[in-house]
Amino acid sequence: MNNFVYQNPTKIIFGKETIGKIGEEIKNHNIKSVLILYGKGSIFKNGVYDKVVDSLKANNIQYIEKGGVKPNPVLSFVRETVRLVKRNNIEAILAVGGGSVIDSAKAIGAGAVYDGDIWDAFEGNVKLSDSLPIFSILTLSATGSEMNGYAVITNETENKKWAFTAGLSSYPKVSVIDPTVQFTLPKEQTVYGAIDVLSHIFELYFDGTPETDLPDELAEGLVRTIIKSVKTLIDKPEDYNARANLAWSATLALNGIIGAGRNYGDWATHSIEHSISAFYDVAHGAGLAVIFPAWMSYNINLINDKLIRLGRNVFSHDINEGSQTIKQLVEFYKSIGAPVKLTDFGIQENDLNKLADNAALQAPLGALRKLERDDIYQIYSIAFKGEY
Amino acid sequence: MNNFVYQNPTKIIFGKETIGKIGEEIKNHNIKSVLILYGKGSIFKNGVYDKVVDSLKANNIQYIEKGGVKPNPVLSFVRETVRLVKRNNIEAILAVGGGSVIDSAKAIGAGAVYDGDIWDAFEGNVKLSDSLPIFSILTLSATGSEMNGYAVITNETENKKWAFTAGLSSYPKVSVIDPTVQFTLPKEQTVYGAIDVLSHIFELYFDGTPETDLPDELAEGLVRTIIKSVKTLIDKPEDYNARANLAWSATLALNGIIGAGRNYGDWATHSIEHSISAFYDVAHGAGLAVIFPAWMSYNINLINDKLIRLGRNVFSHDINEGSQTIKQLVEFYKSIGAPVKLTDFGIQENDLNKLADNAALQAPLGALRKLERDDIYQIYSIAFKGEY
Numbered sequence: 001m002n003n004f005v006y007q008n009p010t011k012i013i014f015g016k017e018t019i020g021k022i023g024e025e026i027k028n029h030n031i032k033s034v035l036i037l038y039g040k041g042s043i044f045k046n047g048v049y050d051k052v053v054d055s056l057k058a059n060n061i062q063y064i065e066k067g068g069v070k071p072n073p074v075l076s077f078v079r080e081t082v083r084l085v086k087r088n089n090i091e092a093i094l095a096v097g098g099g100s101v102i103d104s105a106k107a108i109g110a111g112a113v114y115d116g117d118i119w120d121a122f123e124g125n126v127k128l129s130d131s132l133p134i135f136s137i138l139t140l141s142a143t144g145s146e147m148n149g150y151a152v153i154t155n156e157t158e159n160k161k162w163a164f165t166a167g168l169s170s171y172p173k174v175s176v177i178d179p180t181v182q183f184t185l186p187k188e189q190t191v192y193g194a195i196d197v198l199s200h201i202f203e204l205y206f207d208g209t210p211e212t213d214l215p216d217e218l219a220e221g222l223v224r225t226i227i228k229s230v231k232t233l234i235d236k237p238e239d240y241n242a243r244a245n246l247a248w249s250a251t252l253a254l255n256g257i258i259g260a261g262r263n264y265g266d267w268a269t270h271s272i273e274h275s276i277s278a279f280y281d282v283a284h285g286a287g288l289a290v291i292f293p294a295w296m297s298y299n300i301n302l303i304n305d306k307l308i309r310l311g312r313n314v315f316s317h318d319i320n321e322g323s324q325t326i327k328q329l330v331e332f333y334k335s336i337g338a339p340v341k342l343t344d345f346g347i348q349e350n351d352l353n354k355l356a357d358n359a360a361l362q363a364p365l366g367a368l369r370k371l372e373r374d375d376i377y378q379i380y381s382i383a384f385k386g387e388y
Numbered sequence: 389m390n391n392f393v394y395q396n397p398t399k400i401i402f403g404k405e406t407i408g409k410i411g412e413e414i415k416n417h418n419i420k421s422v423l424i425l426y427g428k429g430s431i432f433k434n435g436v437y438d439k440v441v442d443s444l445k446a447n448n449i450q451y452i453e454k455g456g457v458k459p460n461p462v463l464s465f466v467r468e469t470v471r472l473v474k475r476n477n478i479e480a481i482l483a484v485g486g487g488s489v490i491d492s493a494k495a496i497g498a499g500a501v502y503d504g505d506i507w508d509a510f511e512g513n514v515k516l517s518d519s520l521p522i523f524s525i526l527t528l529s530a531t532g533s534e535m536n537g538y539a540v541i542t543n544e545t546e547n548k549k550w551a552f553t554a555g556l557s558s559y560p561k562v563s564v565i566d567p568t569v570q571f572t573l574p575k576e577q578t579v580y581g582a583i584d585v586l587s588h589i590f591e592l593y594f595d596g597t598p599e600t601d602l603p604d605e606l607a608e609g610l611v612r613t614i615i616k617s618v619k620t621l622i623d624k625p626e627d628y629n630a631r632a633n634l635a636w637s638a639t640l641a642l643n644g645i646i647g648a649g650r651n652y653g654d655w656a657t658h659s660i661e662h663s664i665s666a667f668y669d670v671a672h673g674a675g676l677a678v679i680f681p682a683w684m685s686y687n688i689n690l691i692n693d694k695l696i697r698l699g700r701n702v703f704s705h706d707i708n709e710g711s712q713t714i715k716q717l718v719e720f721y722k723s724i725g726a727p728v729k730l731t732d733f734g735i736q737e738n739d740l741n742k743l744a745d746n747a748a749l750q751a752p753l754g755a756l757r758k759l760e761r762d763d764i765y766q767i768y769s770i771a772f773k774g775e776y
Contacts, residue, residue, distance in 0.1 A: 001632040003403025008396070014648070015391025211629040213616065214636055217609030225602045241599040244389040248602055248649065257645060260402070261636065 001211055001261035008256050010147045011174045014248065016240070018178045019048060019137055023055030025174040026092065026135055033062040034094045034135070035085055037105050039069040043096050043139065046184055052096055052137060064088055072277050072284070073100040073107075075119055075155045082111035082118065085132070092133040095172075098193075099143025102136045102172070103151035109134050110166040119155060121164040131169040138177045140185060141247040142193030142285065144200060144254025146175035154278055159358055161274035177251065179243035187234065190246075191336045192285025194230045197250040198223060199288040203265040204258055205310065206296070206303050208368040218258045220313045222249045227314065230336055268366030269295045272376055275359040282345050289338040290345075293330050294383035296322075298375070302368055326388050341386025352380045389599055389649035396644050398535045399562045402636065404628070406566045407436060407525055411443030413562040414480065414523055421450040422482045422523070423473055425493050427457045431484050431527065434572055440484055440525060452476055460665050460672070461488040461495075463507055463543045470499035470506065473520070480521040483560075486581075487531025490524045490560070491539035497522050498554040507543060509552040516554040524563040528573060529635040530581030530673060532588060532642025534563035542666055547746055549662035565639065567631035575622065578634075579724045580673025582618045585638040586611060587676040589646065591657060593698065594684070594691050596756040597650040606646045608701045610637045615702065618724055656754030657683045660764055663747040670733050677726040678733075682771035684714050686763070690756055714776050729774025740768045 013021055026034060036052065043049040056063050066081050085093070085108060095105035109131040111118035120126045138146045145151065149170035154161040182190070205219045226249050232242035252258065259265060272295070273287040296307065300322050307322030315328040330340050339345065347355075356377040364370035371379070401409055414422060424440065431437040444451050454469050473481070473496060481500075483493035497519040499506035508514045526534045533539065537558035542549040570578070593607045614637050620630035640646065647653060660683070661675040684695065688710050695710030703716040718728050727733065735743075744765040752758035759767070 001403075001629060001636070003406065005399065005401050007399035011393065011395035012648075013393050015389075018391065211632075213629070214609070214613045214633045214640075217613050218606055221602070221605030221609045225605050228601065241389060241601070244599075244649070245602045248389070252602075252645070257640070260400075261632070 001215070002209055002263065004260045006256055006260045007168070008147060008171065009168060010171045012147060012177060012251065013174065014177045015244075016178060016180055018176050019051040019181075020055045022052060022094070022135060022137060022174070022176055023059035023061055026056070026061055026094070027059040029092070029133060029173060031061065031092045031133060033088075033090050034092045035081070035090045035108070036063050036065045037069060037081070037093055037095050037097070037101055037108070038065070038067045039097045039101050041067055046139075046181060048096060048137060048139060048181055052094070063094070064090065069097060069101045069104045071100050072154050072161065072281060073104040075153055078104055078107045078111060078118060078153055081108045085112045090132070092135060095134065095136040096139065098138070098140030099145040102134070102138070102145040103143070103153060105134050105136065106131065106145070106149070106151035106166070106170045107153050107164065110170060121166070122153065122155070122162045128166040129169060131166045134170065134172045136172045136175040138175060138247075139181050140189060140193055141177075141182065141250035142196040144197070144250055146172060146177065147251045147255040152274070159278045160361065161278040162362070177247050179240060179247045182243050182247065183238040185237070187237070188283070188337065190233050190237065191230065191338055192283045193250065194226055194246060195285040195289045195333065195338055197226055197253045199269065199292050200253045201258065202292055203267050203269060204262055206306060206368060207263045207266040208302070209262040212262055215258050215261050216309070220310065222253055222258065223310070223314050225249050227332065234336060263367045266367045268371050271362055271365045272359050272379060275355045276345065276347070278358065279355070280345055280347065286339050286345075289333045290340060290342055290383045290386065291379065293326050293340070293388055294379045296326050297382050297388060298379045299368060323388070330388050342380065342384040343386070347384070349384060352377060352384060355380050389603070390597055390651065392648045394644055394648045395556070396535060396559065397556060398559045400535060400565060400639065401562060402565045403632075404566060404568055406564050407439040407569075408443045410440060410482070410523060410525060410562070410564055411445075411447035411449055414444070414449055414482070415447040417480070417521055417561060419449065419480045419521060421476075421478050422480045423469070423478045423496070424451050424453045425457060425469070425481055425483050425485070425489055425496070426453070426455045427485045427489050429455055434527075434569060436484060436525060436527060436569055440482070451482070452478065457485060457489045457492045459488050460542050460549065460669060461492045463541055466492055466495045466499060466506060466541055469496045473500045478520070480523060483522065483524040484527065486526070486528030487533040490522070490526070490533040491531070491541060493522050493524065494519065494533070494537070494539035494554070494558045495541050495552065498558060509554070510541065510543070510550045517557060519554045519557040522558065522560045524560045526563060526565045526635075527569050528577060528581055529565075529570065529638035530584040532585070532638055534560060534565065535639045535643040540662070547666045548749065549666040550750070565635050567628060567635045570631050570635065571626040573625070575625070576671070576725065578621050578625065579618065579726055580671045581638065582614055582634060583673040583677045583721065583726055585614055585641045587657065587680050588641045590680055591653040591655050592647050592650055594694060594756060595651045595654040596690070600649055603646050603649050604697070608698065610641055610646065611698070611702050613637050615720065622724055651755045654755045656759050659750055659753045660747050660767060663743045664733065664735070666746065667743070668733055668735065674727050674733075677721045678728060678730055678771045678774065679767065681714050681718050681728070681776055682767045684710075685770050685776060686767050687756060711776070718776050730768065730772045731774075735772070737772060740765060740772060743768055
């Protein structure tokens with residue numbers, strides 16, 4: 001096991017009928033005004049907005065609102081909202097939504113206390129450590145952003161979907177996770193969310209760190225729980241136990257617990273996928289369903305034993321080759337309605353060079369091995385065919 | 389899964405050669421003077437003391453010292469040290485040791501900022517929420533105290549071994565866990581430490597909460613890791629990987645992660661054991677090795693299915709009865725040299741009434757079911773024979 005530092009100060013309030021607690025939590029931080037940030041407006045249909053506003057009013061917290069965060073959240077929106085926050089002397093950001101809203105909140109929160117342009121931090125030109133306090137009400141379990149300090153934003157003019165953190169200050173002070181809010185999600189959002197979570201676990205699990213017995217046990221427990229929960233939710237979207245197990249799995253997958261002791265993940269697959277959703281506005285989870293099996297296949301010589309271990313502990317005791325685990329994973333993704341090849345997104349073979357050029361902007365990618373442009377191209381080629 | 393609130397602000401610094409970081413961490417909290425608290429003095433033999441003092445000096449942190457914390461730490465020592473801390477205007481407590489030292493530090497830290505007697509908080513007569521900052525250097529993985537807010541202290545004049553917390557203020561700000569420090573532990577300390585950890589997991593696992601898929605997966609992963617690590621350490625006490633996996637398992641077992649979503653544990657067995665070590669100065673882990681199988685056996689009708697699940701996922705796929713899991717657990721404890729019946733401690737059958745009376749002071753005990761004095765006596769009787 002590697003040496004590590006683990007610290008995660010986020011307070012999680014989890015369960016049924018918990019959204020109404022947010023006002024008191026914000027008041028306990030001596031905050032008197034917030035920006036309520038949200039996406040396309042589903043929070044008006046599922047009752048979440050009303051609960052949030054009632055709770056803020058009951059605790060005498062002033063608020064302004066800003067909707068319209070996109071699924072792949074964009075920099076222009078972040079910049080515009082930073083100006084809004086500064087103009088109104090807002091003291092904290094309350095994200096009400098999924099990972100895209102929470103990620104935007106983190107970028108806005110850090111941007112509001114930074115004199116320059118927040119994209120500087122994404123480019124690595126400046127290291128930030130301060131932010132307005134972030135609070136979140138989670139409405140879609142996927143990115144794990146509710147309990148970590150990272151944000152991924154797309155610079156849409158430069159086609160860069162990149163990550164940043166302002167350290168501990170980017171961790172939400174409080175995140176409320178009420179799984180019942182997710183009862184009414186469209187099926188594909190549940191599925192793509194779950195695939196995003198599984199992909200986070202795979203990034204960590206396959207990062208090449210030796211002797212990670214305990215982190216691997218925890219990771220495999222999460223994978224089994226997620227697969228079981230998704231299978232249930234396909235038919236029973238209002239099964240509370242499955243929603244709760246999936247939601248808490250999503251949070252734990254990327255809150256640092258299963259990453260501690262490792263090389264902190266490979267993350268090449270995420271970068272390779274980000275280039276797809278930077279150009280095509282494909283759901284992140286859908287892109288990952290296509291790219292991860294291709295990445296595994298390209299690197300099979302390095303991870304064959306680990307694939308066998310995963311396969312035996314998750315799919316079947318009879319697995320003897322890593323390729324069987326990849327096949328089982330792809331079959332599982334097909335069974336829950338996920339795409340498994342790039343052509344499913346309308347991507348043509350002559351688009352692959354453009355994608356490889358874009359992903360290679362941050363090359364070399366990965367920790368297991370360093371991927372250069374040609375490796376990345378090969379992985380897109382495998383994903384283009386989608387045959388395992 | 390139950391609703392829950394999870395928050396754990398402790399910063400963990402884990403791995404080889406990490407002890408020297410403590411001075412800078414304390415300095416980062418603007419603290420200029422600490423009490424170094426320790427036990428019987430093993431820290432002078434294994435080099436830990438020198439590393440701690442060098443790190444404090446390098447960061448210009450003043451310190452006084454107090455040694456002599458006992459394995460079952462006592463109230464008189466806590467009271468005496470509270471006076472010492474107050475006299476010297478100490479700003480923080482640096483615990484260097486195992487759970488008994490860290491628990492004492494928490495009681496001293498809270499006692500130093502409370503006007504009354506700290507035992508008030510153990511009796512439940514006052515609810516504290518303030519403490520001097522606590523830091524720890526862990527030298528024995530067992531209690532999990534390095535990453536939670538609880539402390540267990542024995543009031544030796546009243547034979548009460550009870551727990552208290554001052555909430556978030558009792559969580560160590562920083563805990564340093566260097567597994568190499570534990571290379572030189574006597575074998576029985578490793579064994580009893582591991583049994584303590586397993587018992588924490590069992591308290592949570594068998595607390596009767598329905599639908600705990602994910603917490604159970606995590607718990608079983610910890611149990612497998614602990615059993616595997618201990619088996620290795622019996623023969624190879626300097627196996628770093630086994631030490632690291634056992635140490636991190638011990639921390640995660642009681643930092644709230646596997647308790648979230650449950651009834652927060654049964655804890656009857658711990659109370660029943662505490663009465664033994666209040667009278668006989670038996671190692672806590674040794675007492676738990678004897679009591680937990682007896683508790684399981686007494687409650688088998690309520691936990692038979694869960695015992696079968698645990699047995700299959702930890703010991704053997706062939707297990708079909710809960711009693712087989714209990715037998716396997718007892719055999720494992722025997723194989724690593726742990727006691728399995730009360731007579732191993734020199735306890736006589738006519739002592740059982742005294743023990744039951746003592747444990748019943750806090751009755752009813754437990755969450756799975758409420759145990760009254762007669763139930764407790766029956767459990768002692770089963771543990772007296774130790775036949776499963």
